[in-house]
Amino acid sequence: MQICRDLPSLRAATAAFRAAGRRLAVVPTMGALHEGHLALIGAARAAGAGAVAASIFVNPLQFGPNEDLARYPRDEEGDLAKLRAAGCDLAWLPPVEVMYPPGNATVIEVAGPSAGWEGDARPGHFRGVATVCCKLFLQSQAELAAFGEKDWQQLQVVTRMAADLDIPIRILPVPTVREADGLAMSSRNRFLSPQERATAPLLHRAMTEAAAAIGAGAPVAATLEGALARLRGAGFAPDYLALVEAETMRPLAARREQGPMRLIAAARLGTVRLLDNIAV
Numbered sequence: 001m002q003i004c005r006d007l008p009s010l011r012a013a014t015a016a017f018r019a020a021g022r023r024l025a026v027v028p029t030m031g032a033l034h035e036g037h038l039a040l041i042g043a044a045r046a047a048g049a050g051a052v053a054a055s056i057f058v059n060p061l062q063f064g065p066n067e068d069l070a071r072y073p074r075d076e077e078g079d080l081a082k083l084r085a086a087g088c089d090l091a092w093l094p095p096v097e098v099m100y101p102p103g104n105a106t107v108i109e110v111a112g113p114s115a116g117w118e119g120d121a122r123p124g125h126f127r128g129v130a131t132v133c134c135k136l137f138l139q140s141q142a143e144l145a146a147f148g149e150k151d152w153q154q155l156q157v158v159t160r161m162a163a164d165l166d167i168p169i170r171i172l173p174v175p176t177v178r179e180a181d182g183l184a185m186s187s188r189n190r191f192l193s194p195q196e197r198a199t200a201p202l203l204h205r206a207m208t209e210a211a212a213a214i215g216a217g218a219p220v221a222a223t224l225e226g227a228l229a230r231l232r233g234a235g236f237a238p239d240y241l242a243l244v245e246a247e248t249m250r251p252l253a254a255r256r257e258q259g260p261m262r263l264i265a266a267a268r269l270g271t272v273r274l275l276d277n278i279a280v
């Protein structure tokens with residue numbers, strides 16, 4: 001596995017993949033890798049990638065001033081070992097000053113799917129995500145980019161951005177990888193206390209039951225209120241639990257007859273903010 005930390009070496013490596021006729025996939029991550037990230041690599045290969053480049057970059061632009069940038073888990077050695085074992089071909093580890101050199105002045109703002117939910121809870125977050133993903137796509141010139149469905153709104157924002165900017169890349173959505181008890185894998189799960197870890201799977205369980213009820217015709221508002229009350233009773237502080245149009249992220253007050261819907265949630269348990277979503 002090649003390790004690149006500057007743009008000339010990344011460009012040389014990706015040019016060599018292209019010259020060899022290997023279709024390149026990029027897998028953007030912030031490191032602290034787990035099975036969910038490795039599934040993105042496997043999915044990219046299964047979708048026809050002949051070479052996979054994973055990026056590890058804890059992007060300061062997507063963290064608010066009071067967020068957890070400083071305590072975001074970092075484990076470069078462990079991550080590189082996992083990427084090698086997963087058959088990754090290239091690790092792209094840009095220092096912050098390579099990604100954002102002094103004087104940089106351009107950001108990408110995606111209206112539409114950035115509005116609401118994570119966009120409200122984390123002002124500026126999707127501007128940071130869209131900007132870094134746009135840069136990663138242009139730096140790598142990959143043909144394919146794999147993103148986890150766990151971050152559903154992010155997936156919609158990045159898909160919209162690539163389409164709107166005519167970036168010749170296919171965005172590949174990858175289903176959420178879960179622990180045996182249903183908890184969506186996330187780097188931040190390690191900060192749950194043992195008691196919180198035992199409570200955490202209720203988020204997915206309550207969402208699964210609410211989605212089934214709504215799918216079967218139960219009223220949306222009352223069903224979501226019931227699920228929220230159950231979560232609060234178990235010690236969660238929910239930020240939102242909502243039924244939305246799957247691609248635009250617009251809220252739905254009632255089940256729609258046509259077009260995909262998604263149940264999305266963010267809830268805090270102690271100091272950890274859990275995200276999850278499922279199809280309805």
Ligand SMILES: Nc1ncnc2c1ncn2[C@@H]1O[C@H](COP(=O)(O)OP(=O)(O)OP(=O)(O)O)[C@@H](O)[C@H]1O
Pocket residue numbers: 028029030031036037039040146147148149150151174175176177178184185186187188189
């Ligand atoms: N459980 C999962 N299943 C599938 N994809 C995942 C999972 N967790 C993360 N991903 C995807 O991996 C990519 C990188 O995510 P990131 O590095 O933020 O990991 P994370 O575990 O979600 O961390 P965080 O705790 O910050 O949310 C994103 O496309 C994200 O959707």
Ligand SMILES: CC(C)(CO)[C@@H](O)C(=O)[O-]
Pocket residue numbers: 028029030057059062129132133151154
């Ligand atoms: C896509 C991403 C790597 C951009 O920094 C990040 O938002 C993440 O890890 O999901």
Ligand code: BAL
Pocket residue numbers: 030062151154
């Ligand atoms: N998984 C989304 C990255 C973030 O929480 O900033």
